[in-house]
Every structure is written in structure tokens, then in C-alpha cells.
Amino acid sequence: MTNKIEGSIKNKKSMVLITTVIGISILFTGCSDTNENSDVEKMLENPSEQQSQSSTIDYTGSDEKICENVTEEVYDAKFNQVESLIAICKSEPEGYFWEDINQENIKKILPTLSEKHDIEGRVEYTSKDDKASIYNIGFRFNDMGDIPDKSWGGVSIQIDKKPIERFYDFAEEEKVSDIIGIPVILGVFESHNKEDATMYFAEFQKDDLYYMVEYISDKENADELFSYMLLDILLDETPNLSILENPEIPKLSKEELSLKEAYSDADFGKYLIKAPDNYVFDSAKRYINQEENGLSVLWIYDYDDFAVNVKKFSDKEYEDEAIIKIEDLKPDFIKKLSYTNEGKVHFRFGVLYGDVLVDINCSGDKNMAKHLYDELIKVKDR
16 A cells, blocks of 8 residues: 655644545654745645645644654655554563663653653663673653553554564565655554554664564544654664663573472472363473562463462552452352353462462363362462
């Protein structure tokens, strides 16, 4: 799908005039403090000479700052229709840890966007032999009123020194847009349900860095907002990521255990429940990272999992999870938390023993609720 968009902004507090020739409108123009008429404005003054349809979009109010300090150029945006989204499961690499990026460094990496938005950033590392390497850099903001009741709305930006794995498939062979001399692959995913949000994607390379930008919004002018944010990144100088190097490496550990070793763990072994007899032991890990100190064990049976994670409890980390103290546990509590899908009964909840949380995530048959209750009561009596 090719979209040729032309437009101009008379001033920062005025309106955007857009001419859309084909398909989805996406704006790759910038703001101007002048009132001089551009070629596009002149064309719009004589709509009879054009075959396309013009429209106006109000950029007053909270969106005003989005369109500042951009370019007056007009670009051809070749948007690729996304056919499906892909779930990507990644295991943590060796010596994984992370640090939040302070505001001073965010301004150095995303200077223009950081002037307009309240951005949070995190850099992920791998470590070995007391040396750390950057694994991934991510930024996020959602301060434009996009889907205020959903935590997944807004903008996310990934930066890496290697190509970033794509989590979507295009319906047709991808088309590449040339924007200020940088090849950019653009994508859009539109839900069949009009009430759902639209997802916009952009991937490109600047010098030796790779970028993936995602914007999820239910705003009517989301395509224009996305284009302005994208241009802010493209027009900035390529950042020097050395400012994120040489972090302090926290205490980390991850050890593979046998099932016998897991039950013998001095800190958490006594809290570990057993899976039903028909489930087969798959793996066990004793780990310490920046967020958790715990023991995780997994059993499997056919397509069913029985995962138990025993860890030190933190109120902050489990605000959204169903948790109950062991002294309050009743069989009905477990049954109420279950749901059935394709004949399988699924459970996800936690039971608190003092300052230790037993986190359960499993699926099975109708007898699973009784099994879980019996096993959890046994832990109390140990």
C-alpha cells in the first residue's frame, strides 16, 4: 500500500492541511512558524485542480508540542499492511540484568522526543567474567491520552547494535520508504473491531544502530502523531551509546537443579508442591536476580504445564495477581480462579506463607483444583 501525503502547518497553534492521494493518511511534514504559503497550500486553495480529497486536523491543545521542530519536506510513505502479530518467547541470556536510564542520558539518546514527552528508558545487559555488554535498549511513553485505561498503549522504541527481531508478518512483500535518505520499513495493523486500537510500526537503521518504533493508539489522528515522532528520531544525530557502558554488575546467579536438589534447597525446598503423578519433571532453577530470589520448577504432561515458582514476596511486584494467605485458603478459592479453555482447566494464583510466595501457573483436568489444595495444605504442615 502506497500513501503519498502532502501537507503544511501555517503555525504551531493553527491547523494541518492534508491532501491524501491514496489509502491511509500518514503525514510526513513538519511545523513552521511562518505564514508563507507552500506549494501544497496553494494546491489546496484550488481543490478543483486536484483529484484527491483534502481534510483539516486540529493540532491545538495537548498535541501542539508533537509537531514542533520538524522538517518542511514531503515524503512518500509506503505503508505495509500487517497480516498477523507473532508472539516471541525469549529466554534470559547468561548474566542478564538491567538498569533504568536516567533523564540526562535519555535526553542524549532521544533529544527531540525527550523535550516533548515524559520518557522512561531501560537498558538490558548480559554479563560474564565481571564484564557487561549491552543486550537491548528500550524506551516507552504514553502521555498523549492514548488508551488511558490500558497499560499497553502509547509508544515504545527499541535500539540495538544488531537487527531487531520483527514480531509481525506483512500481507505482501514489504515495500521500503525513503525518508530523509534513510530506508524505513513501515507497517500498520488495523483491528477488524473499530473499537480497538491501531498499531503502527517502523524499523530502520541509522549508522551502526537499529531501531524499532511501535505506536498503539485509538486516536483519530494517530497516523499524523506517529509520523511526527518518527521524524523526530530520524532527524536527531545518531546517539553515542558509550554513555550506557560499564554499569555496576549486581549479584546474580542461576543454577540448573535436579528435582531432588530442588526439594532439598535450604531456602525454598520445603515450600515446593508436587505435580500430579502423570506429569513429568522438565526443569528446575535456583536463581537470584535484581527483582527476585527464588526457585522455579516445571513439569509437563502432553500439552499441559505445571509451573511452580517459590520466591520472597514483594507487595509491589504482585499488585495484579490473585494472592491469598495460607490460613485463608479454601477449596472454593482455587475453583473460582480457574477458567476452562478447549476442555482444559487453567489456574494462576499465589499462596503466601509468611514472607514466601508460592506462585502457581498450571493447566489440567477437573481434578486439578483438589490436587492443588491438598498439596498447598501439606506445605503448611511441614
